[in-house]
Amino acid sequence: MAEMSYRDAVAHGIAQEMRRDPSVVFLGEDIGSAGGVFKATVGVLDTFGRTRVFDTPISEQAILGAAMGAAMTGMRPVAEIMFSDFFAVCWDIVANEIAKTRYMTNGQVTLPLVIRSGNGGGSRFGAQHSQSVENWAMAVPGLKVVAPSTPKDVVGLLAAAVRDTDPVLFFEQKSLYATKGEVPDGEIVDELGKASVLRQGPAATVVALAAMVPRALAAAERLAQEGIEVTVIDLRSLVPLDVTTVATSVARTGHLITVEENPRLCGWGAELSSIIAEENLFDLDGPIVRVTTPHVPLPAADALEDAALPNVDRIVDGVRRSVL
């Protein structure tokens, strides 16, 4: 067991998998010599050399196309899209090619690849470098979608993603890179599609993802001081989606609050809410409240960005609106 930053856990996880499996190769912009613009892949090039680690031109379509073609033919590439906003310049390769090819070929093609990306706001980078777009991926059939909230989950879920035979989009929340946590020694392999129940409480079920998890926990703490004990679930993965864990909890608490960085419309919170409203409506004792960023691009100024992103106050408020 060692304390490690979320940032370092990325390099650790990649190295673990590259060491294990020689078919794992790693490509992206500035990932090699520079160790990544977020310094999340420092040391990987030194350890594995230029036959396994590839600095690319600024050509996101070419990066993901290369990953896809290599995955079709025996490799297990890990590609980086530096900021998840840049998925927009290569969305065709993700949504039309990678997501659909197994299906279109009636299962002939298998695409064991991982696309890592720095996701989310809080860094004052402005509207084109701050988006949370994991919901874009969730909306496209054929992709798996993962978003860890702790260093330990980074390592374990990254390992699971690399070993998975399907394409996995792996969202690293930029605002978490500097956070730290304990990571067990030795090889860690987690499982995709299992939510974590981080805190148990009968009053409500609060479901969060990535950077919203610590905020949801802080909100739970605050509510506990008022005697409102809530359950907090870290979803960890959007596809597969652990509906069972959420539904089971809602059956107990009667209240669901989702907390997401996505802008208001069509986020994963809407999906989860609508599943419960369809399948578990009569378990509900109060409205399903979604706490989200408002439906706006993210502003750059610190004061404005902080006001836009969900915070502890708004989560506490959301819980109150449901349980009242």
Added chain:
Amino acid sequence: MAEMSYRDAVAHGIAQEMRRDPSVVFLGEDIGSAGGVFKATVGVLDTFGRTRVFDTPISEQAILGAAMGAAMTGMRPVAEIMFSDFFAVCWDIVANEIAKTRYMTNGQVTLPLVIRSGNGGGSRFGAQHSQSVENWAMAVPGLKVVAPSTPKDVVGLLAAAVRDTDPVLFFEQKSLYATKGEVPDGEIVDELGKASVLRQGPAATVVALAAMVPRALAAAERLAQEGIEVTVIDLRSLVPLDVTTVATSVARTGHLITVEENPRLCGWGAELSSIIAEENLFDLDGPIVRVTTPHVPLPAADALEDAALPNVDRIVDGVRRSVL
């Protein structure tokens, strides 16, 4: 009043606006000489000539970039993205540039432009030419999103879109191009963000969009024969979203069923469902049922595609599941 196909209504609507306003220009692939691959813009080039109508290379980013730059500087471009699947190759221009620029510039830049696109399945074109992606657009703050279901609405909503000072994504459902309807003579201008109540009934509220509207109406007809009278609402526009009309109806009927071509996860149906589950939960007497395409890419074979898309049986079934 004249009968007109949905297809012809497109050309009619474009011509109406180009005649009215010389700053409206029209660009896209094969839209001019060929009259569009769906023959939806036949005659526009002949009427307005090559100083207003522009056949482009296969360069979707360049097409939308040109539209954006022109809109910033005094023009009102109407651009075509031939199949809405191709938004994936120019998603950056849509989601990162067009959607965000007004906000990022603190309102300095105005982008009065329309992007028309052939959307949806039913044509046996396979997974890369059949998607319904209006939910992709809805998920991005800064865009308006419209999807007409009748020839009359094509003309009226297209006019409203062209006159709107915001960027509007205008989804033409391919499977509706051959359908016909009455279109009033003279200039028609509709309003964005107003749903149409097409049928009134106390048993449930069925909300549909585009090609799902006629199917929802057929399902309502079938249910009526069993004595179940439902309300059918054509949403017509996703942004602005006419929550009021839907919520008002749900308050009366106690049941909401959404019918969408989108694949299962994060469609507009989920958004609408979650809004009602948050704001009108106690109006509900039964689960909110979403009828969608399953979360799969669309298969090409007619038998498979028909089995995948929502049909009258599944809508009838969805209503039954809610009202029982």
Added chain:
Amino acid sequence: MTDVMQPSVDAGPPALDVRLRLYQMMVEMRDFEKRAYDLFLQGLVKGTSHLGLGQEAVAAGFGAALAPSDYTFATYRGHNHTLARGVPMAPVMAELMARQLGLMAGKGGSMHLTSVAHRMMGSYAIVGAHLTIANGAAWSSKLRGAPEVTVCFFGDGTTNIGAFHEALNLAVVWNLPIVFVCENNRWMEYTPIGSVTAVPHPAADRAPAYGLPGIVVDGNDADATYAVAVAAFARARGGGGPSLVEAETYRHGGHSRADPGKYRPDEEVAAWLERDPLPLYRQRLLQAGVPEQALVSIEEASHRAIDEATELAKASPPPDLSLVEKDVYADGGAAWRR
């Protein structure tokens, strides 16, 4: 403007067995596409389809030069390229007809023909994307140290989309064993390439932008395409890196099944029909002393093959509806939840 290199075909014509093989491939492609067109008229080919009638000499020349372990990537106009890899006619036709027997059981359709067993790695329907994916296969060969080459076909219109540029640059930077083949048939869908392109040779004039020589070949001459293919594949296999070849050709019909192709000047069509690669090649083989009977028996065998394939495809039922929710994920299913 860049000088365009005509490849030297000084090596003389291919060996006779290769030439007969080239002829056979072209005849089979022609028979297949003509039958596909007939079946479309009969309402039996569903959805869309994009015929390669007139462009057979490109598919045959490059196809014949491939080794079995090499990879092919093609576009929606990929029937010829699929047959060129030895994929039997019946499952290809059955795919066009949306039958269970189809190469992908109807799930992909005519635009997505794929047979991994034949190293036909797919037909792609988004213009340009597959150039980047083909790079990946070539990169993988290099990573695995396998002596495989990748060939990637695409149209003239594809040279103006961003993915083309990204793919060509990366292929050169990584020195990949890949050959890009632009089938310049002068038209995109309904728009002539010349009207929307900054240079006369949409591919060859761009080759220098990637440090490559501009190669133009007569795409209606199977000997020429074969010679260029052999040279480019040898270069790739020898570690010499990518090539970009522009093959000048013409599609005899419209862009896709719904299109009669009437927008093209009559004289242009007539001129190209006179340069139809099949009669040209037949004539050349006869002149080279091949007995006509040899050609006739190739033709008859092909006619029999397409008839049999048609019957097999017709006899196949529509795909089982359970396929709708199969193979979204590698576990064989479509389950996105737990």
Added chain:
Amino acid sequence: MTDVMQPSVDAGPPALDVRLRLYQMMVEMRDFEKRAYDLFLQGLVKGTSHLGLGQEAVAAGFGAALAPSDYTFATYRGHNHTLARGVPMAPVMAELMARQLGLMAGKGGSMHLTSVAHRMMGSYAIVGAHLTIANGAAWSSKLRGAPEVTVCFFGDGTTNIGAFHEALNLAVVWNLPIVFVCENNRWMEYTPIGSVTAVPHPAADRAPAYGLPGIVVDGNDADATYAVAVAAFARARGGGGPSLVEAETYRHGGHSRADPGKYRPDEEVAAWLERDPLPLYRQRLLQAGVPEQALVSIEEASHRAIDEATELAKASPPPDLSLVEKDVYADGGAAWRR
């Protein structure tokens, strides 16, 4: 490899008033960027920022040649280009400091400087996209029959992304009044352009792919950039269509505020610091007989201006929180529902 054309600057140096203006612009840019760096060290510049230190001669040369009604499009490394359009220092600095006084009241940040009133049509942070948008402005000028020219700046790394290719081709096909300026500072973020590009001159060697001449200019020589700009703008204004110019230059610091730039070889940095455009130009003006006092007063005025701007920006409060939900739509609000 394409021969690269050096533009002829036979016309002789620009007039003295232009040269003094060029010097003044460069001094102001330099002062601004140095101050931005200091304020970053003091924790007062928030978020990221990408300084143009060392690249002033490009922004000044092209900026000075623009007419007031011409349009500028730039990247996140756009401070210099914004100042070059006459945008006052205070709102620019305030934007970097996330204050209400900011050019966009803090909503855009340093990467998105825009002042439509000054025809500074935006700084864009997605590599490549703005080349296509700049085309749109140039197209609009043409449609409106207005004698405006558009200039679009971008980096060397941008030449490998698809949007570059699409934009250049369309600009030529539509014969747009636009000048694309590649500021080749040899590095992308932390990767040298040469290691990921198929040709030595990432922009100029690609020009022929769009039927354009390859133009390389010394980007650290303000007289040279000005001369090239005048020629290219005249061509565009005269209906001669687009130009693609590659200006060779260097950034003195790291890519962005977090980056000390240590990955670059010491000798490389040293060599380029010796070719710092400011002392070079100062020296040249002195040699041309400009009295030193003229230069000193330009420098002093600039120092005063940046001090004043800094104070103004510091005095401004953070933006009003109501701005979060303002101006998503043209009605001024963020209402997506009715």
